[in-house]
Amino acid sequence: MTAGSTIFALSSGAAPSAIGVVRVSGPQAGAALTALAGRLPQPRRASLARLRDGVGAPIDQALVLWFPGPDTATGEDLAELHCHGGRAVIAAVEEALAALPGLRRAEPGEFTRRAFANGRIDLAEAEGLADLLSAETELQRAAALANAGGALSRQVEDWRTRVLVLSAEVEGVLDFSDEEDAAGLPECFTWNIGALAEELGEWLARPRSERLGEGFRVVLAGPPNAGKSTLFNALIESEAAITSPIAGTTRDVIERSVALGGAAFTFADTAGLRVVEEGASTDEIEAIGIGRARGELTRADLVLWLGAPDEAPPGAWKI
Template sequence: MSETPTIFALSSGAPPAGIGVIRISGPQAGAALVALAGRVPEPRRASLARLRDASGALLDEALALWFPGPNTATGEDLAELHCHGGRAVIAAIEGALAALPGLRKAEPGEFTRRAFANGRIDLAEAEGLADLLSAETELQRAAALANAGGALSRQVEAWRETVLGLSAEVEGVLDFSDEEDSADLPECFTWNIGALGQEIADWLSRPRSERLGEGYRVVLAGPPNAGKSTLFNALIESEAAITSPIAGTTRDVIERSVAIGGVPFTFVDTAGLRDGALADEIEAIGIDRALGELDRADLVLWLGPEGEGPQGAWEIAAQADREGFAPKAAARFTVSAATGEGLVALKTALVDDARMALPKPGQAALNARQHARLGEAAEALGGARGLSDPLLVAEELRRARLAFDRLIGRATTEDMLDTLFGRFCIGK
C-alpha cells in the first residue's frame, strides 16, 4: 500500500507580500525540512534557516517551524516555512519541494480535508471554516466563527448523548420483554422525547446561514418617477441606477449587495409600476419582473401612493426636497436622497429590521444540508413519540442518531466532501 503523499502549498496571501508562509503536511514533512533547511528544528519553535535546493543553491533565508503529528492542524507531521513573499522566492521554494520524492502541490481544501479525515475537526466545523474564509460582513464572520469553533458540533453531540440515553431505556425494556413480568417504558419517556424534539424544533426555526450570504433583500417599488432609483443609489452609495425625469427609465431589475453596520443587504431597484397597457413591450417585461421581486423581498420600500403597496411594506415619502412634495399621513420615513434628509434614520431602521430576520451575532446557524439532517432527526423523534412498541421506538431512535452522525460527518459521502472542500483555496 502506497504511503500517503506529502502536500505543500502557499498558505498566506498571493505574492508579492512581506512574508510568504508555505505549509507542508504529511509523512515526508520532516524529510523536506532536512532537504531544504539541513535539519529539523526543535518542535514548535521558529528557527532561522538557509533554504537550499538539491544543487546547494541558496533559495532564501527563512524561519522554519516543525510540528510533529498527530497533535497538529492536519493530524499529521506538519512544517512551515516563513520566507520572503516575492513571487520568485515562492516559486523557487515550491519548485524545490516539488522535486523531492513523495511531495506534490496540495489541491484546494486538501489541508482541511486531512484535518477532517484525521479527526481534528468534524464536518460542521469544516463547513464553518469554509464560511469564515468567504465571510464579507461582521454578521457572516461571527456566525461562521461560532460553527468553526464547534458550537453546533457540541450541541449535536449533546443531543446524540440524550438519544443514546433514551435508547438505553428502550433496550432495558426489550431485555425484560421475554420474561414473565415484562417492563414498560417509563412514564417520563414520552415527555423527554417531546422536550428534545421541541429543542431541535427551535433550532430548525432559526434563520438559515444562507441568508447571511444572500443578504436581507430590500426591494424599492412604486410608480415611475417616484424616486426609487435615486433612493437606491443613495442607499448603496453608488450611481448604479440611471436617474431621469423621463418615465420608464428603469426597465429591468437592478441588484446591488452592500453591508451597512456589518449587516449584509441586497437592494433591488425595479421598473416603475403602472398599467401595462400604457407601457411598451420592454417596459411591460420590466414591470412583470418587478412584480416578481415583490414576492421575493424580505422587505418592500413603497414609494407609491399611500396604501397601495403590498402588505407589510414600509411607506416611504420620497423626494421631500422637491417643489410640490406631497407627504404621506402614515409614512414610516420621509426622505430626500438629494439632501440626505431621513437617510440615516432609514438605514438604522433597516439594520435593526435585518438583524431580527438574520442569524444573531455569534449564534451558530444551520446551512441547508445541516437543516435537512436535523429535520430528519426531528422527524424520527416525532415518530418515536407516537409509538408504543419498544422495537419500533428503538428503530426511530436509531434513525435520529444516524441523522446526527451524518450532520457532523460520522457518516457521509465522498461526493459531498469533494463539493465542500472544493470551496477552499489551495493553501487551506
C-alpha cells in the same frame, strides 16, 4: 494517519506579500525541512534558518517550524517555512520542494481533506473553515468561526445524546412492561421531548448559512414615481440609479451588493408596478420592465414596498 505522498503549498496570501508561509504535510515533511534548512528544529518552536536548494544555493532566510504528527492540523507530520513573500522567493522554495523525492504540490483543499480523513476536523468544521476563508462581512466571519471551532458539531452531539437518553427511557419501559412493579415514563418525559423539539425547530427556522454568504435579497417595489430609485441610491450610497420626477424612469432591474451592520445585502431597484386595464395603451418597454419587476418579487427575501401609507398597493391582488 493517511498514507501517501507528502504535499506542499503556499498557505498564506498570494505573492507578493511581506511573508509567505509554505506548509508541508506528510511522511516526508521532516526530511524535506531538513533538506532545505539543514536541520530539524525543536518541535513547535520557531527557528531561524537559511534555506538552500538541492545544490546548496541559498534561497532565503526564513523562520521554520516543525510539528511531528499526529497532533497537528492535518494529523500528519507538518512543517512550515515562513519566508519573505516575494514571487521569486516563493517560486524558488516550491521548486526546491518539488525536486525532493516523494513530494508534490497539494491539490486545492487537500490539507483540509487530510485533516478530515485523519479525524482532526469533522464536515461541519471543514465547511466552517471554507466559509471563514471567504467571509466578507462580520456576520459571515462570526458564523464561520463558530462552525470552524466546532460549535455546530457540539450542538448536534448534545441533541444526539438527549435523543439517545429519551430512547433508552422508552425502551426500558417497554422491556419491563410485563412486570408488576415496572415503572412508567417519568413525569418530565413529555416536557423533555417538547423542549428538544422546540429547540430543533428554532435551529431549523434560522436563516441558512448560504444566505449569510450570498446575502439577503431585498427588492424595492411599488408604483411608478414612488421614490424607489432614490431610496436605492441612499441604501447603496451611490448614484447607481437614475432619479427623475418623470414617472417610469426605471425600466430594468438594477442590483448592487453592500454590507450593512455586518451583514451582506443585495438590493434590487425595479420598474414601477401598475395594473394596466384591458384595452389601455401600454409602452412595450414598460411592460417588459413590469414583468421583470414581478419576477424579482418571487426571488426576494424581503420586499420593501413604497407607496401611500394609508392604502394597500394598488391592484395588489393582481400584482
